[in-house]
Amino acid sequence: MKITIMMKSYKFSMEVATQEPILEIKKKIQHFLNIPINSQTLTVFDWELIDGLDLSDYPLISDATIIHLSTKSTQTTPAKTKITVKFSARKIEIDVDRTTDTLRSLKEKIHIVDGTSIKRMALFFNGSEMEDDFRSLGEYGIEEGSEIVVFMKTAGRGGDHHYPAARRVGLVVQTAASLMNGARVPVEMNDTSRVDEMRRLLVERGILVAGDEYIFIHKQRIMREDCSLRWHGVENADFVYVFKGTVSRGEY
Structure with missing residues (x-):
């Protein structure tokens, strides 16, 4: 054709x-x-x-x-860059310097722009929590267009902080035409469940085949199998699309 x-x-x-x-x-x-x-x-x-x-x-x-x-340009990413900071129901964009800004200064910028409490912020990048306040953003691998996910800790006894409790989300898994003739499967899971757990559930239900390679896509972005539905921003009634294959770009 x-x-x-x-x-x-x-x-x-x-x-x-x-x-x-x-x-x-x-x-x-x-x-x-x-x-x-x-x-x-x-x-x-x-x-x-x-x-x-x-x-x-x-x-x-x-x-x-x-x-x-x-x-897109293949030149080296400049130090000055714009990143997206994602909350549960909103996003903001912030300009940072990859060489001089640290996790601590990023939290301060988020606080200035959004008013979010610095002590309650837990920032995640590529599925892992950023914990070293004095490590530069460039050392974390952050570049132009990177997305930082913010979870808000809730205060517990003795001043300790805990992440919000897991909640159930109902989503729809839509397979490609080559899989089960394009099946549309309702799935209900905790938002703290990882994508690989959703894969195992679909295998158990006979929708996917154990051992085969699949790509999961949510809102036009490839999902990481080692990250949770919450990390990907999956909400009730969202669609997750499944294609057979592997990601060969080496990135998400």
Whole structure:
């Protein structure tokens, strides 16, 4: 079939197989436009096409589909950068310096912008709690566009702090057309449950196959299997999409 690659005001068409790997399409674009593969981002209807999948994993793609191409710089990330700080029901953006700002100064900036108590903040990045107040943000691996998740500790006896108790969330797991003919499965779990626990539940229910590789996506972002539903911001009635394959980019 033929697809159209569109980049700003420029577009061109190419012939592809119905099961062509996304990575192969990027290789063709690199050949045609001399754009490095690791600088390319391909999207359809705001869904990013993942290197570990192929066209057949995206049922919306058919003959004459327009795929949007955007590029990103491969230069070294500057020290000055903008990050997103995510709370349970809101997000804010904060400018930081990766070399001079520390976890402590980041908490102070969040307090100034949002009024959140510094003592009650627990900040998480890439699924792990940031605990060293004097370690620079660059040492944590934070870069432009990174997302910091804020959990609010609740005061217990003796002034100790505890994380909010787990709560049940009801979500819908939507599989790709190649899995169970695109099954839509209601799932109820604690929001502290990890994605790999949800995978095991789906295997037990016969929706997924033990030992196979799968990609879980929530709100157009790949989910980390070692992180909780709460960490990913999953709420009641949210959809989680499952595709068969692996992530070959080495990042989330």
